[in-house]
Amino acid sequence: RKEVEQDPGPFNVPEGATVAFNCTYSNSASQSFFWYRQDCRKEPKLLMSVYSSGNEDGRFTAQLNRASQYISLLIRDSKLSDSATYLCVVNMQTNTGNQFYFGTGTSLTVIP
């Protein structure tokens, strides 16, 4: 079983739409959670960390449900510039250090 699973999409939505991405993780010992954005042929860039209380950054809202081992990302009022692949990332502290596990990414295209 994969450590982190995401729906690969693609999600094609019109400008202004609201879109939600989900992610599940398999190890209940996971400690930190993140959403990264990756543009085509570029490196991933941190979009936001995810906390149990939920957190919001402008049009983006992230939520963590530890009981269900589930992470979500909501994008409101989608812009053309939101088109990218969104990676769900989970972090665990092991006896050999911090390890990160990546989902395969969810592709979003915002259409004019």
Next chain:
Amino acid sequence: DGGITQSPKYLFRKEGQNVTLSCEQNLNHDAMYWYRQDPGQGLRLIYYSQIVNDFQKGDIAEGYSVSREKKESFPLTVTSAQKNPTAFYLCASISRAGGGEQYFGPGTRLTVT
């Protein structure tokens, strides 16, 4: 500006040759990581290092080697033993004192023919 640099951006090699990818960071980060990304797949961990002179194998270490002689540098060698070396290679680092998020370099796209 602080950050992570990887060079070169594109690299072409013939099969059977070893090649070394560079990763340098001036963020004073302790831990550094090497990942490989293939189309349609998530990032897969090759090697990581928590401190100088120490490193651990990741999930797909076979055919790769690393060194960590300096805190700032974590070069990756793709050896001829790696069966499918063509991929996008990403280097990342984190600060132990930070919030845990990784910072990535711009990547090196390696093509082996």
